[in-house]
Amino acid sequence: xxxxVVAMILAGGQGTRLxxxxxxxxxxxxxxxxxxxxxxxxxxxCVNSDIFNVGILTQYRPHALSKHIxxxxxxxxxxxxxxxxxxxxxxxxxxADWYSGTANAVYQNIDFIDSFNPEIVLVLSGxxxxxxxxxxxxxxxxxxxxxGTIACMRVPMSEASRFGLMIANFEGRIMEFQEKPQQPKSxxxxxxxxxxxxxxxxxxxxxxxxxxxxxxxxxxxxxxxxISDNSGQLxxxxxxxxxxxxxxxxxxxxxxxxxxxxxxxxxxxxxxxRFYTHTEEYPPAxxxxxxKIRSSLISEGCEVYGTVENxxxxxxxxxxxxxxxxxxxxxxxCIIGEHCTIEKAIISERTIIGNSVQLGFGExxxxxxxxxIYNGGLVIVGSDxxxxxxxxxxxxxxxxxxxxxxxxxxxxxxxxxxxxxxx
Amino acid sequence: xxxxxxxLAGGRGANLRPFTDIRASAALPIxxxxxxxxxxxxxMVNAGIxxxxxxTQYSPRSLMxxIxxxxxxxxxxxxxxxxxxxxxxxxxxxxxxxxxxxDAIFQNMTILKRGNEDFVLIGSGxxxxxxxxxxxxxxxxxxxxxxxxxxxPFSKSSxxxxxxxxxxxTGWYKDTKSFDINEEELRESAGVYFINKFLLRELLFSxxxxxxxxxxxxxxxxxxxxxxxxxxFEGFWRNLTADVAIYFKTNLDILNHKIREELFYKHGxxxxxxxxxxxxxxxxxxxxxxxxVSDGSIxxxxxINSVVFKNVRILAGAVIExxxxxxxxxxxxxARLENVIMDKNSRIRSGRKLxxxxxxxxxVEKSGVI
Numbered sequence: 001x002x003x004x005v006v007a008m009i010l011a012g013g014q015g016t017r018l019x020x021x022x023x024x025x026x027x028x029x030x031x032x033x034x035x036x037x038x039x040x041x042x043x044x045x046c047v048n049s050d051i052f053n054v055g056i057l058t059q060y061r062p063h064a065l066s067k068h069i070x071x072x073x074x075x076x077x078x079x080x081x082x083x084x085x086x087x088x089x090x091x092x093x094x095x096a097d098w099y100s101g102t103a104n105a106v107y108q109n110i111d112f113i114d115s116f117n118p119e120i121v122l123v124l125s126g127x128x129x130x131x132x133x134x135x136x137x138x139x140x141x142x143x144x145x146x147x148g149t150i151a152c153m154r155v156p157m158s159e160a161s162r163f164g165l166m167i168a169n170f171e172g173r174i175m176e177f178q179e180k181p182q183q184p185k186s187x188x189x190x191x192x193x194x195x196x197x198x199x200x201x202x203x204x205x206x207x208x209x210x211x212x213x214x215x216x217x218x219x220x221x222x223x224x225x226x227i228s229d230n231s232g233q234l235x236x237x238x239x240x241x242x243x244x245x246x247x248x249x250x251x252x253x254x255x256x257x258x259x260x261x262x263x264x265x266x267x268x269x270x271x272x273x274r275f276y277t278h279t280e281e282y283p284p285a286x287x288x289x290x291x292k293i294r295s296s297l298i299s300e301g302c303e304v305y306g307t308v309e310n311x312x313x314x315x316x317x318x319x320x321x322x323x324x325x326x327x328x329x330x331x332x333x334c335i336i337g338e339h340c341t342i343e344k345a346i347i348s349e350r351t352i353i354g355n356s357v358q359l360g361f362g363e364x365x366x367x368x369x370x371x372x373i374y375n376g377g378l379v380i381v382g383s384d385x386x387x388x389x390x391x392x393x394x395x396x397x398x399x400x401x402x403x404x405x406x407x408x409x410x411x412x413x414x415x416x417x418x419x420x421x422x423x
Numbered sequence: 424x425x426x427x428x429x430x431l432a433g434g435r436g437a438n439l440r441p442f443t444d445i446r447a448s449a450a451l452p453i454x455x456x457x458x459x460x461x462x463x464x465x466x467m468v469n470a471g472i473x474x475x476x477x478x479t480q481y482s483p484r485s486l487m488x489x490i491x492x493x494x495x496x497x498x499x500x501x502x503x504x505x506x507x508x509x510x511x512x513x514x515x516x517x518x519x520x521x522x523x524x525x526d527a528i529f530q531n532m533t534i535l536k537r538g539n540e541d542f543v544l545i546g547s548g549x550x551x552x553x554x555x556x557x558x559x560x561x562x563x564x565x566x567x568x569x570x571x572x573x574x575x576p577f578s579k580s581s582x583x584x585x586x587x588x589x590x591x592x593t594g595w596y597k598d599t600k601s602f603d604i605n606e607e608e609l610r611e612s613a614g615v616y617f618i619n620k621f622l623l624r625e626l627l628f629s630x631x632x633x634x635x636x637x638x639x640x641x642x643x644x645x646x647x648x649x650x651x652x653x654x655x656f657e658g659f660w661r662n663l664t665a666d667v668a669i670y671f672k673t674n675l676d677i678l679n680h681k682i683r684e685e686l687f688y689k690h691g692x693x694x695x696x697x698x699x700x701x702x703x704x705x706x707x708x709x710x711x712x713x714x715x716v717s718d719g720s721i722x723x724x725x726x727i728n729s730v731v732f733k734n735v736r737i738l739a740g741a742v743i744e745x746x747x748x749x750x751x752x753x754x755x756x757x758a759r760l761e762n763v764i765m766d767k768n769s770r771i772r773s774g775r776k777l778x779x780x781x782x783x784x785x786x787v788e789k790s791g792v793i
Contacts, residue, residue, distance in 0.1 A: 034702035073494075074699070260704070268701030269719065276699045281495075283687040284455035284717040284731075285703050286678075293711055299702035300456075300718055315702075 004119040005053065005138065006198075007046050008109070010102050011039055011126035012059030017248045019373040020382045020400050021348060025064040028126030030252075031331050031349065033259055033268065034299040034314050036277045037068055038246065039126040043084075044275040046124075047075050049134040053082040053116050056126065057105040059089055059098065074278040087112060101216030107205040118198050123218065125192040129255055130243035131266060131273055137195055137237045147200040147232035150174065150223070151193035151239045163189035164219045168236040177227050179219050188236060191243055194218060200232055242266045250376040253346055256312050256329045260295050282315050290321060306338075320355070328359075337389070345379040348401065353381075354389035365415040367396045374398050374417070424560060427540040427620065428467040431524055432460055432548035433480030433510075436664040441788050442766060447479065448664045449548025450486040452749050452767070454677045454686075455717040455730050458489050459663050460548035461695045462686075467544065468496045469691030470556035474503030476534050477548070478527045480510050480520055486548075495694045506534060523636030529627045535620055543623050545638065547614040551673060552660040555690040556617075559654045563617050566590065568652035570622075570642060573615035575660045583612035583639065585653065592651040595643035613656055616642070622649075659685055671764055671784045674730050674747045678713055700733055708739045724754065738773075745781065763787065 015027030022030060028039035039056075046054050054077060058065055065086075071077075072084035087109050089098050099105035106113075106123060113121060120141070122134060132151070141149040152166050166188045167176035178185060204222055208214050214221045226232045242265040246252040258264050268275060282301025287293060292307040301316035306323035313319070314331045320338035328345040336342065336353045343360035347353075359379045367374040374380060374396050381387070382401030387408060393399065394414030402420045412418055436448025443451070449460040460477075467475055475498060479486060492498075493505030508531040510520040521527035528535070528545075535543070542563075544556060554573075563571040572592060574585055586594040586608050595612075616638060618626075630641040642651060659682050661673045676682050687693060700719030705711055709722040716722065719734035724741030732750040737743060740757040747764045754760065755773035762779040766789040771777065775793055779785030787793055 262706055269721070274699055275701070279697075281692050281694050281697070283683070283693070284715045286683065287711040287714050287716065287726075289713040291712060293705040293709065295705070295707045297702045297704050298716070312702075 004117070005051050005122060005134075006113050006116050006118040006120075007051050007054045007122040007124055007134075008106055008113070009039070009042055009046075009054060009056045009124045009126045010105060010192075011056050011062075011065060012099055012105060013127060014060045015127065015247065017373055018246075018252060019249055019370065019380060020398055021249070021252070021346070021380070022060075023401055024061060024383070026058065026060045026062060029064040029068055030246075031314060032129060032246070032252075033256060033266075033275075034297045034312055035279050036275060037065075038129065039065065039069070040275055040277045041129050041131070042124050042126050043069075043072075043075050043077075044273075045130070045132050045134065046122075047077065047276065048273055049132075051122065051134060052077065052079055053118070054084045055087045055109060055112055056084060057087050057099065057109065059105070062086070062088055068278050070278065075276045082116070085112065101214075101221070102218045103205060103208050103214075103222050104216035106201075107209050107216070110202060110205065113198060113202075121196050121198045121201055123194040123196065127247070128192065128243060128245055129266065130191070131241055131270070131275075132193070132239060132243070133273075134193075134195075137193065137239075140237045141195045141235070144172065144233070144235045146195075146235040147197055148223075148226065148234045149195040149237050150234060151191045152188045152236045153191055153239050153243055155187050155189045157184065157187050160184035160187045160189065164223070165189055166236045172235045172237070174227060174234040174236050177224050179224065188238075190219065190223075191239060192219075192245075193239075195237075204232070249346065249373065249378055249380060253329060253344075253376070253378060257310060257327065260297055260310055260312060279315060288321075291319075306336075306340075314349075331383070343379075344377055344395070345381060347381040348383035348385075350383055351381055351385040351387070353387045354391070356390050357387050357393070358391075359393045360395055361392045362394045362414055364395045365413075367398070367417065368415045369417050370398075371396070424542060424564075425540040426470070426472050426542045426544050426560065427534070427538060428464075428472040428475035429528060429534075429543060429545045430460060430463055430467070430475060430477045430548050431527070431545065431614075432477050432483075432486060433521060433527065434547075434549055434664060435481045436549065438666045439664055439670055441786065442667075442670070442764075443482075443664075445482065445789055446485040447482050447548075449479075450489055451549075451663050451670065452732060453551065453663065453674055455715045455732050457693060457695045458486070459551060460486065460490070461693050462551050462553065463546040463548055464490075464496055465691065465693045466552075466554055466556055467546065468498065468694065470544075470560070472544065472556075473498070473500060474506075474538060474540065476506040476508045476531065478508045478521070478524075478531070480527070483507075483509065489696050491696065495696055503538070508534065521636075523640075524638045525627060525631050525641045526636040528623070528638075529631040532624070532627070535624050535627075540620055543616075543618055543620050545616045545618070549664045550614060550660065550662055551686075552613070552656065552658060553686045553690055553693070554656055554658065559615075559617055562654050563652070566652045567650065569619065569649040570651045571617040571654050572642070572651060573613040573617075573656050574610035574653040575613045575656055577609040577611050581611040583614070585610045585612050587653050590652050592646060592653055595639060595646065610653055610655070612639070613660060614662075617654075667764070667784065667786070668782050671747060671762075672781065674764075675728065675745065677715060677730065678728060698733060703731075706739075709737075724756075732767075741771075746784075760785075766791070769793075 011028040015022045077084040165178045285302040288305040291304045299315040305321040306319045316333040322339040331349045337355035377395040388405045393412040432449035434448040436443035498505040584596040703716040710725040717733040723739040724737040741754045751768040758771040765787040769787045769791040
């Protein structure tokens with residue numbers, strides 16, 4: 001049955017609320033959980049659901065993503081029949097251009113989908129962390145004889161206005177749809193996972209493409225229009241497993257640290273639902289006689305000589321003697337010197353921190369430039385940063401990618417953003 | 424220079440029972456996530472070798488499962504790549520199997536006849552060391568050697584003793600009892616040979632039918648007619664199949680910073696089969712000091728001076744000291760282990776105590792329950 005399913009993964013978004021983490025890479029390529037990247041979860045869900053025809057729609061800074069996925073061999077997607085295809089925007093005879101919205105991205109690749117002659121198209125987002133067997137939603141879709149099915153989850157009413165909301169009848173048929181409303185009428189939130197009959201969706205995409213007033217977006221245009229025209233039957237599939245949108249730095253930080261809890265919501269150890277990724281080969285993690293580790297994930301290739309509490313270290317991280325890492329996420333190949341204190345920080349890849357550096361120091365003050373992005377008392381350090389010895393960095397701060405040693409003058413007070421020279 | 428790699432991986436490893444009851448010695452687990460053969464294979468691949476034959480004989484299942492298509496070593500290729508050379512029935516002989524290392528290559532002469540390689544590098548799947556073979560290749564050319572043998576410092580217990588004169592190998596002995604030579608001239612063979620492919624073919628055709636079934640016999644019979652040179656290796660080198668105590672000690676050697684540096688970070692990486700397990704986790708009750716921990720493991724107990732392989736569960740209150748815990752093992756609450764090697768998939772029931780000594784470690788067999 002799954003032979004005639006095509007999965008289209010939307011991976012073109014920048015994810016601006018992740019601040020400097022997505023300055024150089026697309027959000028689906030942002031590292032997560034010690035060795036993965038965000039898109040690994042959606043891709044692994046596809047493979048574990050026996051869906052092997054996968055298109056990845058890329059647009060914003062796709063290089064890291066393309067390199068990560070390659071020919072899909074780490075997901076067993078290097079296949080003779082089907083497999084994974086990267087679908088960047090392209091120049092066609094006429095109407096092709098940059099992808100102007102999620103629906104437009106799928107619309108421009110109608111030929112690609114048609115080549116499989118599928119019965120079902122699964123529209124997925126490469127931005128979310130979740131474990132889901134798509135066969136369940138597809139079975140539900142067939143059982144309702146639906147034209148489209150949207151995966152939904154109950155969310156706290158206070159957060160409902162951040163989501164696209166469904167108002168469904170007793171059967172699960174969607175009667176009304178609200179996209180990020182001020183006054184939510186429901187708390188049944190769309191997870192950005194859509195199942196459509198291809199023949200139905202194709203017509204809707206072509207109609208939408210002809211509408212000059214449309215933003216060509218699934219949540220804003222396609223779904224509301226189907227409901228308002230009553231031109232198809234849409235059903236809400238209630239998903240009860242683990243699902244997170246790591247759209248903000250705060251949510252990203254929390255979801256990562258959640259993995260260090262005794263029984264996390266997302267079980268990375270489940271042998272029947274493994275998450276695959278493309279990583280470098282590293283030797284096992286080494287813990288020195290002085291190391292004190294508590295409630296943490298320490299990935300392979302790490303060498304820990306200091307104290308790590310309630311934190312997540314990615315592969316190849318080196319923590320010097322006497323350093324204390326608390327409530328932090330430290331990404332691949334970072335080197336942290338001796339006698340540092342690092343609290344509530346996200347440190348991006350390949351950053352080198354000297355001795356006696358303190359991150360997360362002093363009073364909390366709102367960020368001066370982008371308080372909506374850099375908040376929650378977090379310290380965000382970019383990739384390839386070099387922090388010299390004895391530097392103090394305050395809270396709600398950001399140190400941009402590639403900031404060099406010379407740009408530090410003793411202290412970065414709370415609420416500051418430090419940019420590299422050539423910017 | 425094009426080089427064909429041959430890895431001798433058929434060894435029985437009789438001194439390493441019970442670990443070799445179920446696997447070839449080249450498939451012995453080591454350092455938390457590797458198998459013995461990974462070292463020789465990665466050394467070869469890191470030196471630019473893209474065609475490797477693995478000669479198997481004894482119990483190859485786990486070895487073949489580990490290596491698969493050679494994908495992790497970039498040996499799943501259209502040109503060259505990986506070849507398993509297994510023993511087979513021949514019409515001309517009643518016995519199946521290889522009589523020795525030379526016979527094994529002789530019976531697989533096809534791999535020497537085909538291909539455009541000029542040289543052959545022969546190594547053993549049982550040896551743990553990290554080196555840049557390119558330097559050995561260069562020394563071979565610069566010396567104008569016919570055969571280059573990798574040598575390590577001599578020890579009294581050595582069974583592959585070589586006497587050398589100004590870099591040239593002059594004699595090859597099984598032990599040092601029967602003669603009296605200045606010890607400064609003695610070295611030990613590390614079981615790695617570099618030789619011109621066409622010369623190897625000629626030597627095999629002339630020696631194997633005469634009953635010289637091992638490479639050592641073939642080479643030592645020609646020491647006077649051929650220029651056999653030594654290439655000195657002074658780094659970390661271990662033969663895993665010596666005995667259980669050495670296997671145990673070698674595994675723990677990796678806790679030494681210098682040895683880790685040499686084996687893992689010099690001259691390229693060591694590649695192994697990937698399993699995509701999540702990162703190791705230490706819970707609130709866990710304590711890990713001076714230990715190596717691999718992917719997929721969850722530590723809730725105490726681990727001291729030990730090597731923990733993949734997907735191991737050490738439950739709260741368990742204490743592991745000076746031990747090797749292999750893949751998929753479970754150590755239940757309150758169990759205590761000291762100087763123990765636990766083979767794969769074994770389990771220690773809660774509250775049990777097990778201890779050995781560094782010279783004679785206690786062993787839990789594969790899938791055993793104590």
